[in-house]
Amino acid sequence: MLDIKFIREHAEIVKEGVTRKGEDPARVDEALALDEKRRHKLAHAEQLKARKNSVSAEVAKKKSKGEDATAVFEEMRKVADEIKSLDHELAAIEADLRNVLLAIPNIPHPSVPVGRTPEENQIVATWGEPPVIDFKPKPHWELVEKLGIIDFPRGVKITGAGFPVYVGKGAKLERALINFFLDKAEAAGYTEVMPPHVVNAASATGTGQLPDKEDQMYVATKDEFYLIPTAEVPVTNFYRDEILGEKQLPIKMCAYTPCFRREAGSYGKDVRGLNRVHQFDKVELVKFVHPSTSYDELESLRADAERLLQKLGLHYHVLLMCSGDLGFTQTKKYDLEVWSIGQQKWLEVSSCSNFESYQARRMNIRFKPAAGGKPEIVHTLNGSALALPRIVAAIIENYQTPEGKVIVPKVLHQYTGFEVIG
RNA sequence: GGAGAGGUGGCCGAGUGGUUGAAGGCGCUAGUCUCGAAAACUAGUAUAGUCGUAAGGCUAUCGAGGGUUCGAAUCCCUCCCUCUCCGCCA
Numbered sequence: 001m002l003d004i005k006f007i008r009e010h011a012e013i014v015k016e017g018v019t020r021k022g023e024d025p026a027r028v029d030e031a032l033a034l035d036e037k038r039r040h041k042l043a044h045a046e047q048l049k050a051r052k053n054s055v056s057a058e059v060a061k062k063k064s065k066g067e068d069a070t071a072v073f074e075e076m077r078k079v080a081d082e083i084k085s086l087d088h089e090l091a092a093i094e095a096d097l098r099n100v101l102l103a104i105p106n107i108p109h110p111s112v113p114v115g116r117t118p119e120e121n122q123i124v125a126t127w128g129e130p131p132v133i134d135f136k137p138k139p140h141w142e143l144v145e146k147l148g149i150i151d152f153p154r155g156v157k158i159t160g161a162g163f164p165v166y167v168g169k170g171a172k173l174e175r176a177l178i179n180f181f182l183d184k185a186e187a188a189g190y191t192e193v194m195p196p197h198v199v200n201a202a203s204a205t206g207t208g209q210l211p212d213k214e215d216q217m218y219v220a221t222k223d224e225f226y227l228i229p230t231a232e233v234p235v236t237n238f239y240r241d242e243i244l245g246e247k248q249l250p251i252k253m254c255a256y257t258p259c260f261r262r263e264a265g266s267y268g269k270d271v272r273g274l275n276r277v278h279q280f281d282k283v284e285l286v287k288f289v290h291p292s293t294s295y296d297e298l299e300s301l302r303a304d305a306e307r308l309l310q311k312l313g314l315h316y317h318v319l320l321m322c323s324g325d326l327g328f329t330q331t332k333k334y335d336l337e338v339w340s341i342g343q344q345k346w347l348e349v350s351s352c353s354n355f356e357s358y359q360a361r362r363m364n365i366r367f368k369p370a371a372g373g374k375p376e377i378v379h380t381l382n383g384s385a386l387a388l389p390r391i392v393a394a395i396i397e398n399y400q401t402p403e404g405k406v407i408v409p410k411v412l413h414q415y416t417g418f419e420v421i422g
Numbered sequence: 423g424g425a426g427a428g429g430u431g432g433c434c435g436a437g438u439g440g441u442u443g444a445a446g447g448c449g450c451u452a453g454u455c456u457c458g459a460a461a462a463c464u465a466g467u468a469u470a471g472u473c474g475u476a477a478g479g480c481u482a483u484c485g486a487g488g489g490u491u492c493g494a495a496u497c498c499c500u501c502c503c504u505c506u507c508c509g510c511c512a
Contacts, residue, residue: 045481
């Protein structure tokens with residue numbers, strides 16, 4: 001969420017940013033009104049508390065001298081009641097204010113193009129060329145079935161649609177990619193973590209999954225646990241409610257986890273094969289950085305993700321998302337899309353975002369400036385490096401042979417132990 | 423899951439109703455001393471909100487929330503977490 005003080009002091013900037021995101025700026029005024037009301041009540045309540053405290057001190061003094069102090073009890077009883085009711089009103093106002101603040105999106109960075117639809121995203125880089133082949137390429141779902149490396153029907157039997165089973169070389173390819181991605185992340189300075197795959201409500205709120213995106217998560221209701229939709233959730237919450245040292249920054253972490261997404265409301269959209277599944281593997285990069293460096297860190301994060309695609313030899317391009325296509329909590333985002341020849345389309349395999357202080361404020365992650373002074377909120381960023389299933393789809397389609405075999409990219413050989421599937 | 427113990431500042435730890443935001447120690451920072459360092463000594467050392475141009479004031483916070491009371495770190499209730507023993511178990 002945004003800082004209420006920042007909103008108070010820069011109401012117009014915030015409203016303008018909210019509008020660019022395609023959200024309703026009226027919430028900003030709502031927040032300001034609640035804030036005004038809150039501070040008014042707070043001043044009143046604190047006055048009464050100050051009175052209570054000073055009277056209490058006097059009572060203590062009198063009692064220690066053996067004097068009678070019952071004269072003020074009657075009045076203080078009333079003051080106590082009044083304080084209690086003001087505190088209740090305040091709690092209600094604060095809860096309302098927080099809810100309104102949570103409903104105000106992060107505002108786009110000035111370098112983000114203004115736009116409303118995905119068509120207005122800008123292609124800012126392209127790498128490689130589509131594979132040149134002289135036969136009709138097949139989509140991956142046909143290839144994997146023939147090769148017997150991914151079993152969709154049995155996944156349906158075991159769990160349901162969107163839960164593929166990787167078998168034999170398919171499983172090994174998956175594992176090889178995970179190890180490859182993690183090794184590269186480690187080489188780029190990221191510390192590997194293996195976090196829990198379910199989180200509590202506080203963590204899900206910290207990264208912004210709750211309250212808005214509750215429908216997208218699987219919930220273990222008995223224990224109020226949420227299956228993670230991305231490693232971003234547990235990893236970013238690693239430092240929730242902590243104060244870091246400025247010298248520790250930037251902190252770079254990577255994590256492999258399975259990701260669980262209900263994908264409610266997306267039925268029929270790109271759902272064939274591995275394009276959209278309910279459980280998938282992903283290696284995620286997360287950074288906690290000094291506010292002055294977060295946009296440089298975004299560029300290097302993107303470079304870290306791009307390097308993987310280059311090593312795999314996959315033709316891709318980079319999209320700079322327009323203001324309207326940014327996520328609620330993001331200020332700037334790049335999507336990496338890989339060309340998949342069998343489907344003749346671009347598949348999103350990574351999304352690299354800067355959240356500035358928006359997530360960190362919700363999570364209360366701060367750092368103590370080395371020069372002294374008050375703790376400041378860190379900036380957080382994250383990016384996929386990379387999401388597995390679409391990479392698997394792209395590899396299988398782009399590296400297919402006329403006979404329906406798949407050549408494994410060279411960088412993976414040391415991980416797979418085989419060079420061809422089929 | 424059963425029984426018991428406990429959760430106090432960066433850490434250890436005192437505190438069972440009244441100037442206790444909280445003794446003492448450790449750590450950390452600065453200063454004195456020293457050629458320099460150590461030691462010693464002195465001082466400082468939480469977070470947040472709010473008011474104020476500022477200096478500074480006020481309020482809150484002793485796991486969380488509620489209650490009792492003129493007054494709660496201290497008493498009561500609920501919840502969370504940690505530890506020990508037993509049970510179960512990869």
